[in-house]
Amino acid sequence: MNIGDAATRSGVSAKMIRYYEQIGLIPPAARTASGYRSYGTSEVHMLRFIARARDLGFSIREITGLLDLWRNKDRRSADVKALAQARVRDLRDKIERMQDMADTLEDLANACAGNERPSCPILQRLETAEASGEDSPARPSRSGGFKDRGGS
Amino acid sequence: MNIGDAATRSGVSAKMIRYYEQIGLIPPAARTASGYRSYGTSEVHMLRFIARARDLGFSIREITGLLDLWRNKDRRSADVKALAQARVRDLRDKIERMQDMADTLEDLANACAGNERPSCPILQRLETAEASGEDSPARPSRSGGFKDRGGS
DNA sequence: TCTGGGGCTTCCCATCATGGGAAGGTCAAG
């Protein structure tokens, strides 16, 4: 089948299939006499594998490793497990920090009166708490200033 | 203080500070007579806010809105509140999707023996699609939303 | 047999956030 069919069947865009081939993630596809890429079910299979892994947040680099494990008869499940667990740790950590920020943001919203008066108390607190400039931008003398040599 | 100090104090690299200024995320810094950018504590504070938001996966566009929340004091508090609440909803939604993903991966990892034998359900699962629900036919759609920059 | 439209090819460009590095100006300590 042509690349378009392979794309719709695998869920990987034709552009991406060519890209994956170009960077060596997948081997070069067979070509028809006129130069069209030609795919079979095993290629589509592999592309689906890649699509799934991308969906789960694996980077291309990680997928390279997964593909190696997948294609290798001697693959060790421990390697696969370690990869997945690393991703999970990564995600859990990120989720935790996102929850922190969501909570903060929610507090901020709840502290707002939500009327037509300007300024939320928390916003003011944030500003005045830290906004006290100390250094002054070194005023005059030396008219030298600033050259913008030739930029666009 | 100079950009280097601001960078180390905020956790945003000097490169990124200039970039943020260039794209208008932060206002142009004051300049010394010789052209050096000059920062005060409020700028550092703002940069730290940005760093945290970036770390949590907010896009620059989203951070623009978040910054308006606490930087723009002339806003009606109702607007501030609505904006904050919208962000919170977005955040909770993303958290939920990330949790789904983490759960799926964790299940897969737990089902993996993690030994020298080659059978690991993760690989089979990846082969046969359906990691966590129906998969949409021709729509690649890289699990919407959160960015996964800089991982393990 | 011709023709039109859609699919295929490669190539270049854009994105977003980030970093590397070059070429040159500035500053502060020795």
Next chain:
DNA sequence: CTTGACCTTCCCATGATGGGAAGCCCCAGA
């Protein structure tokens, strides 16, 4: 005054992905 760390701008690269142009190919319909 020299030196080395720091700053300035500008250009280029990355990783994944998409957009689009120029040109070739294939098949169905007239």
